[in-house]
Amino acid sequence: MPQDPFFNQTLFDKGLEVRKEVLGKDYVESSLAKADDFMQAFQEFTTQYCWGIIWNRPGLDRRTRSFLNLAMLIALNRPNELKLHIGGALNNGITKEEIKEVCLQAFIYCGVPASLDAFKVAQQVFAERGI
Structure with a gap:
């Protein structure tokens, strides 16, 4: 369960979908599964903000x-x-x-x-x- 007070499930879910489509399901699921307490926040942040926001913006394909x-x-x-x-x-x-x-x-x-x-x-x- 995410511990980050800024965690947003909706952004995470949107980002996870795009991240898997671009980088591949196996790679993404492996990265998330390997995330320990130290890396978990990074994985959440990347998935939400990089993939959930930036990669979902309409300005660029x-x-x-x-x-x-x-x-x-x-x-x-x-x-x-x-x-x-x-x-x-x-x-x-x-x-x-x-x-x-x-x-x-x-x-x-x-x-x-x-x-x-x-x-x-x-x-x-x-x-x-x-x-």
Whole structure:
């Protein structure tokens, strides 16, 4: 049972639905199941605010949000989250070719090391998915 006084069940439920659709049911359920007392608040906060509010806003579609996430995660050099969101981008209909273009765009604006890491992470995801 959530202990956070800011927990909102409606936002959590909306966020959980979108989170599973984008990142995959197995990944999300595993993340929630592994959450101990230390991580529980993070899981709740992420599900409510990131997925329940931001990903449900009408201003951008999921493909656009995925493109933005890929670019920001490359720029921030967050390979673990990038791997997760490359999978989410594929789930949102972004193609391998489009992901390559995001990585190339990052080459110019974020630098060679960031782009190279992004290409390597994308290759791993493609290999895991047989793409």
